[in-house]
Amino acid sequence: MQDITRGALHLAMQITGSHDEAMDILQTAVIKALEYRHAPRPGEDGYKAWFYRVVRNQAIDWLRYEKRFDRDAGIEDQVVDHDPGRHLHEAGRKLSLQRALKELDAEQREIICLKDFHDFSYAEIADIMGIEKGTVMSRLHRARMALKMKLSAMSEFAGGEYEM
Amino acid sequence: MKCEEIGDLISGYVDLELTQQEAQRVRLHLESCDSCSQTCAEIRSLQAKMGSLSYPATDHEMLENMEKNLLIRSGLWSGWAMIVLGVVVMGGFGVYRFLVDPAVPGLVKFFFGLLHAGFFILFLVVLRQRLLVYKNDKYTKVKL
Numbered sequence: 001m002q003d004i005t006r007g008a009l010h011l012a013m014q015i016t017g018s019h020d021e022a023m024d025i026l027q028t029a030v031i032k033a034l035e036y037r038h039a040p041r042p043g044e045d046g047y048k049a050w051f052y053r054v055v056r057n058q059a060i061d062w063l064r065y066e067k068r069f070d071r072d073a074g075i076e077d078q079v080v081d082h083d084p085g086r087h088l089h090e091a092g093r094k095l096s097l098q099r100a101l102k103e104l105d106a107e108q109r110e111i112i113c114l115k116d117f118h119d120f121s122y123a124e125i126a127d128i129m130g131i132e133k134g135t136v137m138s139r140l141h142r143a144r145m146a147l148k149m150k151l152s153a154m155s156e157f158a159g160g161e162y163e164m
Numbered sequence: 165m166k167c168e169e170i171g172d173l174i175s176g177y178v179d180l181e182l183t184q185q186e187a188q189r190v191r192l193h194l195e196s197c198d199s200c201s202q203t204c205a206e207i208r209s210l211q212a213k214m215g216s217l218s219y220p221a222t223d224h225e226m227l228e229n230m231e232k233n234l235l236i237r238s239g240l241w242s243g244w245a246m247i248v249l250g251v252v253v254m255g256g257f258g259v260y261r262f263l264v265d266p267a268v269p270g271l272v273k274f275f276f277g278l279l280h281a282g283f284f285i286l287f288l289v290v291l292r293q294r295l296l297v298y299k300n301d302k303y304t305k306v307k308l
Contacts, residue, residue, distance in 0.1 A: 005227055010219050035240065097213050115179065116214035122181045141175035144207055151210075 004048050005030070010054040014107060014113045015059035015128055030060040046127075049120070053128045056110065063106055100150035108143035115140055170200055178207045266267075 008029065012022035032054050033039050040047040051090050114125045125140075126133040170193050176182045177190040194201045259280075263273060 116211045137176045138172040141172040148206055
């Protein structure tokens, strides 16, 4: 259960860009998970996707409420490099990725994180985001292409320092 | 298969989400198209980078305590259900015994009924008011 809770916390951080807000969102989601009678119980099939959906919806609500769906939110301050001295180049690449992610809109950032960070299947992503499974692939591909373009633009700006 | 047709399928191919037939078509195209092959490699590279992102370690104990504390809440439903059931059954039985008791005068029973009807009506009015406020309160989500 800890892996799911921690993963959901990361998702909330990725969407909101705020650790404190992510903790609040997680807490609310856990309360919902335990108080909502029809929710799948921890360990049951579908619990993980259901829990992530609750966290995702809470985070999106928060973003809408804060009226910064497309601007302030980001993950820049959340990602850490444990050994930046020894892996300076790697740290630079991570930093450019964080910045590029931050520049995407929330939906694109979310779908990339769900697939490439949290490793959900398309069916699970559709379930979490409340969209048709058939549209996951096209949205994900568009998001990846957008991320790629952002990274390329950054690479050009930095003289190829952060190439893909 | 042309590059325009392959589009989103490259992501599905990388994620192993295509049917065997689709995957075969994409594979054949990739073998003959440098541009799409490069896109495919870039997506794989992005995936690897995304997977390597790390986040500040969240206090393990704090997460555990939160789950433990909140797990106690799961008992709330059964606890409340038991209390409500007990009150309804015992209360109903008591009222029934009171109403059928021949030793109690009819007038007392009448005023007893009146008193409880009054409480019940008050309860419904307050409940309705609270529900209306809850439904229409635009500040519900405001965190203080």
